[in-house]
Amino acid sequence: MDLRGKFVRFWLSPDGEVALKDVIRTDRELEALVVEEDNLGFWIWVPEAGKGSREVTLLKREYFAAVSVVYEPPEAAKERPPAGFRA
Numbered sequence: 226m227d228l229r230g231k232f233v234r235f236w237l238s239p240d241g242e243v244a245l246k247d248v249i250r251t252d253r254e255l256e257a258l259v260v261e262e263d264n265l266g267f268w269i270w271v272p273e274a275g276k277g278s279r280e281v282t283l284l285k286r287e288y289f290a291a292v293s294v295v296y297e298p299p300e301a302a303k304e305r306p307p308a309g310f311r312a
Contacts (some may be wrong), residue, residue, distance in 0.1 A: 226294075227291065228259040234293040235269075241288030248282055258297070
């Protein structure tokens, strides 16, 4: 699932809590906007960091235990007239 551009709730692992305690003020739960995803993990923007802040943080995959996101099913394809020749 592509999480880029979505607000996601992460539940941090114990290692994640320790690693992020000086970077992001959080408990075990963290809500953030996923800006980018790569092989290291998720680059996130935390709204509580400050209104004008553009700083993003790398949340490594091993630093979270679970993720929750609101799923929006894709829109149904609009019905189009059949293609081809007409009599």
